[in-house]
Amino acid sequence: GAVVSQHPSRVICKSGTSVKIECRSLDFQATTMFWYRQFPKQSLMLMATSNEGSKATYEQGVEKDKFLINHASLTLSTLTVTSAHPEDSSFYICSAREQGELEQFFGPGTRLTVL
Amino acid sequence: GQNIDQPTEMTATEGAIVQINCTYQTSGFNGLFWYQQHAGEAPTFLSYNVLDGLEEKGRFSSFLSRSKGYSYLLLKELQMKDSASYLCATMDSNYQLIWGAGTKLIIKP
Numbered sequence: 001g002a003v004v005s006q007h008p009s010r011v012i013c014k015s016g017t018s019v020k021i022e023c024r025s026l027d028f029q030a031t032t033m034f035w036y037r038q039f040p041k042q043s044l045m046l047m048a049t050s051n052e053g054s055k056a057t058y059e060q061g062v063e064k065d066k067f068l069i070n071h072a073s074l075t076l077s078t079l080t081v082t083s084a085h086p087e088d089s090s091f092y093i094c095s096a097r098e099q100g101e102l103e104q105f106f107g108p109g110t111r112l113t114v115l
Numbered sequence: 116g117q118n119i120d121q122p123t124e125m126t127a128t129e130g131a132i133v134q135i136n137c138t139y140q141t142s143g144f145n146g147l148f149w150y151q152q153h154a155g156e157a158p159t160f161l162s163y164n165v166l167d168g169l170e171e172k173g174r175f176s177s178f179l180s181r182s183k184g185y186s187y188l189l190l191k192e193l194q195m196k197d198s199a200s201y202l203c204a205t206m207d208s209n210y211q212l213i214w215g216a217g218t219k220l221i222i223k224p
Contacts, residue, residue, distance in 0.1 A: 106157040
């Protein structure tokens with residue numbers, strides 16, 4: 001099956017710093033990538049959808065200036081959490097979908113801890 | 116509105132069978148997915164149903180009734196490694212996934 005990687009898998013940072021998370025599709029072209037956030041014992045919450053070469057579409061309540069998403073190529077999307085605060089600590093998961101396909105393939109997730 | 120309901124937690128015995136139900140109300144429907152998620156890991160795909168009926172894949176089967184807005188995931192010959200959360204998700208008219216809160220399945224020896 002298709003493989004999606006995420007880097008880093010775990011990051012700890014100080015409050016006020018910015019953190020970049022990369023999501024890569026390794027063996028297919030991901031025309032659409034999704035960014036999710038998951039708090040403990042809760043389900044996945046879609047943050048934004050990004051299509052290659054265009055601006056991301058953010059879900060209601062997600063600050064686009066705080067969570068910067070770039071999908072510059074068909075194999076790479078990045079999520080930058082700017083000026084991170086402890087309440088941003090969460091499990092961030094990306095998924096990718098090939099054009100014309102329905103299934104999303106998930107990355108392994110990034111555990112962000114903001115001190 | 117959009118709503119997906121599934122039990123919060125279920126317990127079953129190793130070697131037994133368990134059925135996890137999911138009911139949904141969504142605007143537009145392009146199929147229903149089941150994913151497995153182990154703690155601290157990303158979800159992995161289990162099944163996709165878009166037509167009514169039962170889809171069998173090894174020890175796992177998934178059923179869909181569109182008229183009833185109902186699906187279930189059936190796990191047979193349970194193994195300890197099946198302990199995980201099982202997420203039901205529907206795909207809406209915009210081809211986005213709407214997620215249930217997940218069912219935590221605990222397998223006991």
